[in-house]
Amino acid sequence: MAEQSPAKKLRNQVKGFLCNVSPIKDKYFDAVLQREGEYSKVVVFKPQDHMHFHNAEKTRSLVTLKDVVLQPSTESSKKIDVFYTHSSKMSCDRNLGEAFNNSFCAEPQAGQLSELLNMDTKPKRVSINAKIIQEIHKGHSVVWDGQYLPRIIYTVADITGCMNLTIWCEHSITVGEWYNITNVSVRDFKGKTSLSTTKDTQIISVPSQGTAAAVQVPTETIKCDIIGANIKNLFICPCKHKLKNVTLSNPTIYCVSCKTHYKSTAIIMPFSGHLDLKPETGNVVKAKIEDEAIRSVLTVDPSASQQDIIRSFIALPPMQITIRENVIIKMEDVPQKAEIKSEDEISNKVEPVEESTEFYSPPDHGFLFSSQFRKRKFTD
Incomplete structure (x- = not known):
């Protein structure tokens, strides 16, 4: 029964x-x-x-x-x-x-990071006092209930050690400040201990707790050619739920979580994947890339497909790419070296001009001559 x-x-x-x-x-x-x-x-x-x-x-x-x-x-x-x-x-x-x-109701004492790193059996949740050392990565991910949430990974440290902390959703965090962080989950992934916020996590600024362990995640910037790409796309409803079996040609799309039909034009389509990068010297590097970095170099048409994005990446010229923990955080044009001419090549036809009491305003070229970086745009 x-x-x-x-x-x-x-x-x-x-x-x-x-x-x-x-x-x-x-x-x-x-x-x-x-x-x-x-x-x-x-x-x-x-x-x-x-x-x-x-x-x-x-x-x-x-x-x-x-x-x-x-x-x-x-x-x-x-x-x-x-x-x-x-x-x-x-x-x-x-x-x-x-x-x-x-x-009984007093907040649990903040544990030290070195203790968590050395424990054979990890507790499910802990509270810590830690300093935010560095922002490692910023993006979005789909969580267990199908929601597409903002996610920032930081390196945090106390006086005994350091580890990564994943902050889900929006929080007011300042790099270099100390915080009391309660109800964070402890995870072991590939032998590495890390922390992640939960729905019950509270983050409160506190005074300095001492000299934090010195740590800095290395960042590498390389000039490379994009020789391979594997990009996938998600479909997200306006309330941040992941959608399945989406056909954008339909006028409306149904979200099971919201129990609502939405206009196809209201659907969010983030991209993510990895690129194969060939540096000027060394072996091929395979690095992850997320939507924010993709859109920093490509103007994505709403009707763009997965293959459109891949073809556009392959067509890009060599780029200057910044990578941290195997994730692309910045893509730029390769800086152009200024051409240095010898004195003999410099024109000597400039003649002195007589001083004049009349002044003329130079023509305004506006933004036409701006050297600002422009994103590549592609269509079907």
């Missing part, structure tokens, strides 16, 4: 003190309830009650949660989870005062 949903199980009433109330996560949020000498996870399916929970935590009030569902925790056999459903209610009885256990 299938297990009953929380809404159909026996209703209960519990009392306790709320702490660790999370931000709203889509259609729910969670908290911790101190009750009867133990702690229970509370999952709240009424986002409209978030402010009441937040105020109860802030004022340290004893609360009663009525008509809730209790069931054994999936994380511990000795604990009970509390489900606060759409028919549940909360009331505040009194201020908590001295009974509140401050030690």
